Amino acid sequence: MHLARWGVDSDMESLAGLVRGTAPTPGVSFARAVRERRPGKDWARDKLLSMFTLKAHPEKLVILTMPGVRWVFEQHLLGLRDGEGVRDGRFRNTTVHAIEREPAIYSASLKYIPGGHLKYKHISNYLPYSVCTMWTPKVHRYYCGRVEDYAVHGKEVLDAAWLDFTGPLNRELLGCLPLLWNRVRGPLIVTALNARWQKNIDSRIQKAGGCAELLRDILPGAVEVARHDYNDGVPMFQTVLRREE
Numbered sequence: 001m002h003l004a005r006w007g008v009d010s011d012m013e014s015l016a017g018l019v020r021g022t023a024p025t026p027g028v029s030f031a032r033a034v035r036e037r038r039p040g041k042d043w044a045r046d047k048l049l050s051m052f053t054l055k056a057h058p059e060k061l062v063i064l065t066m067p068g069v070r071w072v073f074e075q076h077l078l079g080l081r082d083g084e085g086v087r088d089g090r091f092r093n094t095t096v097h098a099i100e101r102e103p104a105i106y107s108a109s110l111k112y113i114p115g116g117h118l119k120y121k122h123i124s125n126y127l128p129y130s131v132c133t134m135w136t137p138k139v140h141r142y143y144c145g146r147v148e149d150y151a152v153h154g155k156e157v158l159d160a161a162w163l164d165f166t167g168p169l170n171r172e173l174l175g176c177l178p179l180l181w182n183r184v185r186g187p188l189i190v191t192a193l194n195a196r197w198q199k200n201i202d203s204r205i206q207k208a209g210g211c212a213e214l215l216r217d218i219l220p221g222a223v224e225v226a227r228h229d230y231n232d233g234v235p236m237f238q239t240v241l242r243r244e245e
């Protein structure tokens with residue numbers, strides 16, 4: 001899976017070259033677009049980082065993330081919480097589980113995966129829905145699969161999860177997020193496009209008063225504790241949901 005090992009410079013242009021002739025998937029289009037500056041995204045990501053400093057969250061943190069190609073959030077998070085503190089192949093304060101559904105992006109991101117330069121290994125048949133699962137000393141599990149399947153089949157109990165979607169909510173996500181919610185003890189953060197959702201969920205969104213409000217309504221006991229909407233060309237919402245105390 002590691003393109004660099006095959007002598008391919010695994011940046012997005014190389015990937016675009018490899019997939020020439022096929023329409024770019026939404027994820028690949030997103031990865032190309034993020035080469036441009038996105039001040040809203042940076043601001044919203046920083047808001048989340050400040051929730052997970054050691055001061056704000058001194059307990060151990062087991063978190064699910066969607067890293068994209070460059071692992072910007074995870075690199076900062078690990079730096080903030082653990083510095084260079086790998087001990088016995090494990091980080092003291094933070095365990096990162098990560099997921100990416102697009103094989104091209106997954107491959108490209110292995111060039112930047114935290115800890116990948118130290119050591120990495122494939123975890124075979126770890127989960128039935130994951131095309132590939134990797135481990136590094138800094139990333140406990142990196143699945144090539146869909147959040148929707150992870151929500152249904154995953155077993156890990158998490159302290160937090162940041163679902164950072166490129167596109168809008170859809171009916172399948174709305175169906176499986178309550179299952180993931182049952183396994184997240186602390187905040188569940190959802191970032192998604194605040195537009196262009198499927199017609200079949202339009203009336204539910206209108207009735208709830210918006211996408212974030214609909215999520216709050218379908219997750220038992222959820223309250224919104226922060227909201228970081230932004231617009232870097234398209235409107236995005238970012239909601240932080242926790243269980244009612």
Ligand SMILES: C[S@@+](CC[C@H](N)C(=O)[O-])C[C@H]1O[C@@H](n2cnc3c(N)ncnc32)[C@H](O)[C@@H]1O
Nearest residue numbers: 027066067068073100101102146147164165166
């Ligand atoms: C917005 S980007 C992640 C950006 C990153 N969190 C950051 O801070 O820059 C979202 C990534 O998730 C992937 N993705 C989108 N929907 C997904 C899904 N349902 N399951 C797994 N991965 C998904 C996309 O291919 C893309 O690489």
